[in-house]
Amino acid sequence: MQVRSRLIAVVFAIMLLLPTLDQVVGLSALFRNTENRQRSRMPLLHFPYVRQFVIRFDRYYKENFGGRNALFYVYSRWKYKVLGQSPLPEKVVVGKKGWFYLGNSYNRVVDQHRGLVPLADTSAARIATHLAQKQQELAEQGIKLYVLIAPDAQTIYPEYVPDHLQQTKGPSRLDVLKQAIAKTSLPFIDIRDTLLAAKRDHIVYYQTDTHWNKYGTLVGCATLLKRIRQDWPMFPLMNASDYTIRHCQGTSGDLTTMLTLQDAINENGEYVIRPDAKLVSHQLASIPSANIAFPSQRFSGSGSGRLLFIGDSFSNSMMLYLPAYFRESYFVRDGKLDLTLIQSERPTIVVLEIVERNINQLVSF
Numbered sequence: 164m165q166v167r168s169r170l171i172a173v174v175f176a177i178m179l180l181l182p183t184l185d186q187v188v189g190l191s192a193l194f195r196n197t198e199n200r201q202r203s204r205m206p207l208l209h210f211p212y213v214r215q216f217v218i219r220f221d222r223y224y225k226e227n228f229g230g231r232n233a234l235f236y237v238y239s240r241w242k243y244k245v246l247g248q249s250p251l252p253e254k255v256v257v258g259k260k261g262w263f264y265l266g267n268s269y270n271r272v273v274d275q276h277r278g279l280v281p282l283a284d285t286s287a288a289r290i291a292t293h294l295a296q297k298q299q300e301l302a303e304q305g306i307k308l309y310v311l312i313a314p315d316a317q318t319i320y321p322e323y324v325p326d327h328l329q330q331t332k333g334p335s336r337l338d339v340l341k342q343a344i345a346k347t348s349l350p351f352i353d354i355r356d357t358l359l360a361a362k363r364d365h366i367v368y369y370q371t372d373t374h375w376n377k378y379g380t381l382v383g384c385a386t387l388l389k390r391i392r393q394d395w396p397m398f399p400l401m402n403a404s405d406y407t408i409r410h411c412q413g414t415s416g417d418l419t420t421m422l423t424l425q426d427a428i429n430e431n432g433e434y435v436i437r438p439d440a441k442l443v444s445h446q447l448a449s450i451p452s453a454n455i456a457f458p459s460q461r462f463s464g465s466g467s468g469r470l471l472f473i474g475d476s477f478s479n480s481m482m483l484y485l486p487a488y489f490r491e492s493y494f495v496r497d498g499k500l501d502l503t504l505i506q507s508e509r510p511t512i513v514v515l516e517i518v519e520r521n522i523n524q525l526v527s528f
Contacts, residue, residue, distance in 0.1 A: 185229025194232035197420045202226045232423075239423045255418045261431065262323035262370045263418040264316055265520075272520040276317040276324070278331035282523070287343035290526045295347040297500055297528060301513060306505070307394055310344075310525070311352040311387050311516045312337060313375065313477040316368045318519060319358050337519050350394070354386045365408070366432040372416025373476070376432045378408065380480040388488060391512060397467055398488060405439045436483075441465070444486035457496035462486035471508050473497055474516035481516070498524050 185191055196202070203226050206219035235250070242250040249257045249266070256264040256273060267273045274280045298308045317324055318335070334342075337353065344351045358367050358379060367379030375383065385401040392398045413433025415425040444464040451458045460482055470492035472478060472485065478494060486492045493508055495501075498517065505513070515528060 182229035182231075186227075187229075191230045191233035194236050194423075196232050197423050197425070236423045240427070243422065243424060244427075250422055255421055256325065256328065258320075258323040258325060260323055261428070262316075262320060263372075263416075264324060265373055265418070270520045270523075272315060272317070273328055275336055275520055276315065276321075276330050277328060278333055278335070280336070282336035282339045284339065284343070286523070286526070287340045290340060290522070291343040291347050291349070293526050294344065294349050294528065298347075298349050301505070304505070306510055307350070307391075307512050309350045309352060309387065309391060309512065309514045311383070311474075311514060312354070312522065313383065313475075313516060313518045314355050314358060315519045316373070316375075318355060319362065319368055319379075336522060340522055340525075350390055352387055352390050354383055357386050358382055365410070365434070369413070369416045369430055369432045371419040371428055371430050373418060374416075374480065375477065377434045377436045377480060377483065380477075381406065381408075381436060381484060383477075384481055384484045387485075387514065395468065395512070399466075401484070401488070405442060407435075407437045409435045411435050438484070438487065442484075442487040444492075446486075455495070455497055459496070460494045462489075462492045462494075464489050464492060466490055468512055469493075469508065469510045471495070471504070471510035471513045472516065473500065473513065475518055475521070477518055478516050498528060500528055 181190075203219070203223040205223055205227075206216055208216045239250040242248050243257065247257065249255050252266060253268045254266045256266050258264055265272050271280050294308075294310060301308045314337075317330070318337075321330055324330075337355070341351065341353055358375075361367050361379070361382045365378045367375055367382060369376045381401075381403070385403075388398055388401045392400065411433050413430035415428050415430055419425055419428045442465065444462050446460060446462050448461040449458045450461065462482070464486045466488040467490050470485065470489040472481070472492060472494045474481070474494070475496065475498070478496070482494055489512075493510070495504065498521075500513075500515070515525075517525060
């Protein structure tokens with residue numbers, strides 16, 4: 164009995180020491196952190212603020228204790244493969260037939276889709292008024308403003324959203340905003356119907372990622388250029404016949420990577436898309452910014468006009484196609500209209516792109 168008790172005590176002591184031992188010697192170094200967030204850093208102790216130090220250290224240790232990544236790796240596979248559930252349901256929703264969606268931790272996107280976070284008419288009117296004012300300010304400088312909304316994946320592929328998270332009847336937030344902006348002269352590009360039609364031919368969003376895929380991007384760019392061409396007829400139409408499109412197997416995206424399932428699930432929505440030789444563009448510079456986490460990108464192309472493109476992560480793939488249709492183009496990852504940038508770039512066209520779940524942020528553009 165004594166031997167058994169001692170053995171249990173030794174095992175218990177090892178279990179207590181294991182996280183600290185792992186932090187020192189890196190026993191689980193092969194398991195990397197895949198969370199899409201900045202983890203807490205080791206806090207410094209400043210007397211007499213001991214209580215604040217304890218609170219911060221507790222948060223730091225919970226996010227960084229030894230073996231955490233290995234334990235989550237095992238937990239994630241058990242939760243997904245055995246129970247068929249998301250190990251991080253607030254971050255990633257497991258859909259049907261291999262589809263994954265962003266969870267509520269990103270601007271309550273699931274609740275938005277379910278109609279639980281409606282956009283008030285007054286809020287929509289405030290956004291429309293604000294954008295119309297920016298449109299007027301740019302127009303006084305001879306610049307045309309266009310606003311492009313990249314739909315959420317739930318909007319384009321609602322059929323793979325779990326049944327208990329399906330959209331309720333009634334207008335969406337984007338519908339309400341679109342009605343408010345229709346009372347202005349602002350060019351507002353809603354590409355939901357175009358993408359819903361395009362998905363009959365090809366997959367337009369990644370199944371394991373937050374974003375539209377290369378084909379969906381091509382559809383978005385073509386729709387944007389078609390609208391710009393109504394005001395600037397010199398721009399050519401973007402035709403699918405100008406591109407070679409081939410479906411291929413891709414690597415896992417950001418959603419499954421957050422669940423550490425990136426080596427267990429392949430992406431089925433990948434394409435190789437090559438433009439015709441006449442559609443030429445060159446990247447001239449990648450310019451870091453002190454205020455923005457992502458560098459801005461400058462291109463030259465075989466088209467005409469100067470484009471200033473202000474967008475979010477959906478704009479990354481648009482750099483593959485749009486620059487060829489402009490003489491110069493400058494892509495900035497931001498949600499603000501910087502008047503200093505307008506003066507330095509002197510664009511003829513400004514495009515603001517934002518994903519559907521963040522349209523409330525347009526009020527501060």
